[in-house]
Amino acid sequence: MTELADKSATAIIPSPRRHVQAMKEYHPPLGNRDVLRLDFNENTVACSPKVREVLGRISAGSLTRYPERAPVEAIVAAHLSLAPEQVALTNGVDEAIHVLFETFLEEGDELLLPVPTYTMYEVYASATDARVVTVLAGDDLRFPFKRLLAAISPRTKIIAIANPNSPSGSAATRSQLLEIAVRAPHAVLLVDEAYFHFHGETVIDQVGVIPNLIVARTFSKAYGLAGLRLGLLAGPVELMRWIRRVLSPYSVNSLALACLPPALEDTAYLDWYVGEVLEARAEFEAALDEVCVRRWPSRANFVLVEIGAQHKEFTRLMSGAGVLVRDRSTDPGCHGRVRITIGTREQMRQAVAALNETLSVLKMQAHQHAP
């Protein structure tokens, strides 16, 4: 060993912040997904052909420039009937959550979360100095409204509610959300409407009316642009100005910015995709009922189902049959439960065939193993 290598082997290396050291690693299973992807609640077909056209016309020269976000923010704001200063585009809702938490959470603060819910709230909160306070839903996985209200404290700084929620698919009502905002005026109420298009209900019209309400939207789900990383926060100017200080001016790249206007314009494509998913969801739910698999009512493009003790084997067998699904057993209150994204009717017929086959193999195995 050279003297230099010897020294570096024994050197003290810089350590990250205490909270970062305590963070759990999060590795979503993103490899080998060239089959039917019913695991990440993505669009299972494609984005609008109008977006493809624009992508194809992007010149090499235009890529030499830093992306300019403001003009596209103005287009999105107009689409949502908001002022441009009320809207910030982000690198997916994940960046929106990260930036929001960095902007508002400090030592002594609490992030209030109904659980189970979207994993990244807890991941990003755990990197801050704030404490995470969770309110566990009951067995019906409905929004735990009353208990959430009771958990609001003077220290509550952000309340994050995915509406509809993942992995349950349940939704809070508009009046529940508005009451929470009123009952916690000292906290930011983040309503994450990632699955808005499948639900059809929103509180985005209350942005700027309710002083502590911030709404998030993504282009990863119904719009089919998960790979471009595009999301937004909409909130009152008084809150958005702080968020903009933390947000990178360049985090939304120029390809994503170019694709956003045609994605918004092509309402026919969006309506087709959402309509297809809603019909497929109804058919899929009926198929689950037929084979007596317990399911939770869903307002989104996925359904949570009860598989029980064989959840790992179920997920593995489904994957072997070319259908990826997501085991949510490690989510609070979700042991033995698996989330299945809804695609088109044709895709879901393939999923039902794989499901029936998998269930019969599991039943056979259970009989073989029975004493």
Ligand SMILES: Cc1ncc(COP(=O)(O)O)c(C=O)c1O
């Ligand atoms: C509730 C919720 N919010 C946000 C996201 C992530 O959105 P994005 O792809 O825009 O980061 C997801 C993705 O699964 C989600 O379920």
